[in-house]
Amino acid sequence: MADKDGAERPGRKRAAPYHGAPTGDVVYAALDLGTNNCRLLLAEPTQRGFRVLESYSRIIRLGEGLTASGVLSDTAMGRAMEALMECARIVAPHQQLRIRCIATQACRIAANGTEFLTRVKRETGLTLEIVTPAEEARLSVLGCAPLMDPSADVALVIDIGGGSTELSWVDPRSMHAKPRVLAWTSLPVGVVTLAEQFPEPDMPDPNWYAAMSAAAADHVRAFAGADQFKNAFHIGRAHMVGTSGAVSSLAGVHLELPKYQRSRVDGLWMQMYDVRKVSGQLRSVTRESRAAHPCIGADRADLVVPGSAILEAVSQLWPVERVRVADRGLREGVLLELIAASRASAS
Numbered sequence: 001m002a003d004k005d006g007a008e009r010p011g012r013k014r015a016a017p018y019h020g021a022p023t024g025d026v027v028y029a030a031l032d033l034g035t036n037n038c039r040l041l042l043a044e045p046t047q048r049g050f051r052v053l054e055s056y057s058r059i060i061r062l063g064e065g066l067t068a069s070g071v072l073s074d075t076a077m078g079r080a081m082e083a084l085m086e087c088a089r090i091v092a093p094h095q096q097l098r099i100r101c102i103a104t105q106a107c108r109i110a111a112n113g114t115e116f117l118t119r120v121k122r123e124t125g126l127t128l129e130i131v132t133p134a135e136e137a138r139l140s141v142l143g144c145a146p147l148m149d150p151s152a153d154v155a156l157v158i159d160i161g162g163g164s165t166e167l168s169w170v171d172p173r174s175m176h177a178k179p180r181v182l183a184w185t186s187l188p189v190g191v192v193t194l195a196e197q198f199p200e201p202d203m204p205d206p207n208w209y210a211a212m213s214a215a216a217a218d219h220v221r222a223f224a225g226a227d228q229f230k231n232a233f234h235i236g237r238a239h240m241v242g243t244s245g246a247v248s249s250l251a252g253v254h255l256e257l258p259k260y261q262r263s264r265v266d267g268l269w270m271q272m273y274d275v276r277k278v279s280g281q282l283r284s285v286t287r288e289s290r291a292a293h294p295c296i297g298a299d300r301a302d303l304v305v306p307g308s309a310i311l312e313a314v315s316q317l318w319p320v321e322r323v324r325v326a327d328r329g330l331r332e333g334v335l336l337e338l339i340a341a342s343r344a345s346a347s
Contacts, residue, residue: 037057039056072107164187248266251325253281
């Protein structure tokens with residue numbers, strides 16, 4: 001399973017059992033076409049949730065150059081089409097398929113976003129819907145709900161994407177039912193947009209990271225709709241849930257994993273001082289050194305530091321002692337809703 005900007009490592013995978021024995025033959029699928037990644041998850045329902053059958057993830061950088069041009073480039077759309085054709089091939093054999101396909105920030109803001117999705121429908125048969133930032137945040141919260149600590153007063157879900165970052169302040173005690181979102185906002189900054197706004201210098205430069213963090217903090221500071229919850233953060237009654245490829249990469253580096261292991265990363269509690277320590281290590285080396293790390297790789301080497309800059313900017317203004325790493329999010333939320341709707345219609 002994966003987060004919004006690609007915690008899952010690229011490729012097609014058969015997945016291990018997720019929640020007990022399957023209860024039916026219907027296959028459910030969630031496809032997330034983001035600014036940076038294209039990801040697909042197939043599952044079948046169980047008594048307590050769902051069991052993952054197969055997963056697919058490929059970095060496509062659909063939003064490459066979008067901030068400057070306002071349109072999706074032919075090269076980026078070509079990469080996305082290749083990934084979407086593969087997704088169509090993966091779901092094709094399943095006759096009893098219930099699927100929801102979602103497109104997020106890149107298609108939301110591109111002048112040719114809707115036109116591209118029309119092409120996708122024509123060439124792959126997949127129907128993608130452009131969701132609002134509010135819907136994107138809601139689904140991510142739903143997917144991350146099992147990781148929230150009910151003893152806290154507030155949980156802040158930070159969903160760092162390629163082109164945007166969604167922040168959701170949630171009542172963690174409501175997780176047994178429908179997650180209760182207390183406040184939310186969507187920031188127009190993500191790992192791809194920040195990387196393009198602040199190109200990485202050839203040699204490590206602390207001023208580069210400081211500039212990125214300051215730019216991200218300006219966006220966070222501009223939102224005042226959750227100020228009533230600040231006291232909980234200052235007195236240690238809040239925690240953060242990070243659903244992002246950057247956050248899961250930081251966790252993998254922190255654990256010194258010889259290769260990325262979702263089972264070790266998803267649900268891990270990290271102290272914020274460890275987050276800052278690993279972030280400092282990664283920005284003090286070259287992109288090539290980061291690319292060589294098994295938990296980062298070449299596709300994510302230029303994005304993990306902008307992602308950690310966003311995470312640190314949020315944690316400076318919303319201080320927490322710990323963050324729970326979520327290698328899950330929007331797709332899991334989609335699957336849970338599809339399964340719930342199917343059961344409701346059958347009852």
